[in-house]
Amino acid sequence: MTLGSAAGRRLSTARMLMSQTQGSKMKKQRESQCTQKTISLLSPLGTIQVSGCENGVHTIQILMDVAPAERSSGAPLSCVVNDSPAETSPELQRCVEWLQAYFSEPQTAGSLPLPAFHHPALQGAALSPGLTADAFTSRVLQVLLKDVKFGDTVSYKRLAEMAGNPRAARAVGGAMRRNPIPLLVPCHRVISSSGQSGPYMSGKGDHLKQWLLTHERQRGEG
Numbered sequence: 001m002t003l004g005s006a007a008g009r010r011l012s013t014a015r016m017l018m019s020q021t022q023g024s025k026m027k028k029q030r031e032s033q034c035t036q037k038t039i040s041l042l043s044p045l046g047t048i049q050v051s052g053c054e055n056g057v058h059t060i061q062i063l064m065d066v067a068p069a070e071r072s073s074g075a076p077l078s079c080v081v082n083d084s085p086a087e088t089s090p091e092l093q094r095c096v097e098w099l100q101a102y103f104s105e106p107q108t109a110g111s112l113p114l115p116a117f118h119h120p121a122l123q124g125a126a127l128s129p130g131l132t133a134d135a136f137t138s139r140v141l142q143v144l145l146k147d148v149k150f151g152d153t154v155s156y157k158r159l160a161e162m163a164g165n166p167r168a169a170r171a172v173g174g175a176m177r178r179n180p181i182p183l184l185v186p187c188h189r190v191i192s193s194s195g196q197s198g199p200y201m202s203g204k205g206d207h208l209k210q211w212l213l214t215h216e217r218q219r220g221e222g
Contacts, residue, residue, distance in 0.1 A: 034058070034118065039096055040083040044069035044103055044215075045208055047082065048183075050096060054089045056118030059180045060099075064204065068211040077215075079103040091115040099183065106219040110150055119180040139163050140175040145185045151216045155193045177202055188212040 034053035041048045046066040051059045069077060079100045094115040101109040117123075121137055140163045147162060148154050156176075160168040176187040182201075188209045192198045200209035 037085045037088055037092065039081060039085070039088060039092055041079055041096065041099060042082045043079040043099070044077045045211065048079075048099065050092060050099070052089060052092045052095065052115070053118055054091070056091045056116030057095045057181060057184075058117075058119045060095075060182055060184065062182065062201070062205065062208065064201075064208070068208060076105075077103045091118075095184065102183065103215075106150065106216065114145075114184060117181060121178055121180050122185070136163070136165070136168065136171060137175040137178055140172055141179055141185050144187065144190065148186060148189050150186075151219075153189050153191050153213070156190055156198070157193050159190055173198075183212075189216075 034055065036051050036053050036058055038049050038051040041050065045062055045064075045068050047063040049059075049061045049063065050057060051061075079102075081096065092115070094113060098109060098112050098114065101112055121134070122141055123138065140159060143163045144154075144159060148159075154162070156169040156172045157166070160166055160172045163172070165171070172190070176190055179185050179187045182188065188200055190198070197206065197209050197213060200206050
């Protein structure tokens with residue numbers, strides 16, 4: 001290894017870190033300019049909060065305030081609005097309708113239009129390989145959204161391959177942890193190569209991941 005090559009790598013790393021920092025600052029500034037509103041839903045997983053602006057959905061949060069609902073054979077599951085602002089954007093309303101269909105009539109969810117997303121992690125993902133971690137996260141999430149359908153699963157390794165970097169399985173795990181819009185961007189469908197479900201919500205929601213995978217398997221069979 002030459003001193004020149006080592007210095008070049010250090011310079012390249014420094015530039016990448018600077019690019020990530022500057023990009024994150026710009027994205028936070030754009031996001032802070034939005035006027036966000038939040039709709040609260042009572043779902044089989046407990047309370048779900050959907051936040052967004054006129055341009056699209058920013059986040060979905062599963063609060064894990066109750067245990068997931070037990071299933072009874074063939075019984076419909078409900079997902080109802082618990083709290084909502086007087087006025088909401090069409091994109092937020094579209095997101096609510098999708099979530100309600102996902103739980104109560106999942107066979108219809110695939111035919112419903114998805115809302116626009118306005119979180120930085122899902123903005124401007126180039127379909128050519130990017131240099132920053134942010135770009136790779138965005139690419140992985142968009143590939144997951146587009147190509148892994150209801151009832152399907154994919155391994156971290158396979159998703160890395162689909163996103164254009166077969167050696168980035170660990171980075172895919174990081175992208176799943178940073179997913180701002182779970183359920184719609186289905187990080188619960190990403191499992192380990194061994195077939196084990198793997199962690200969900202940084203390990204706090206592993207039981208929810210099992211519930212969601214079972215929900216999709218059973219409802220898909222129905």
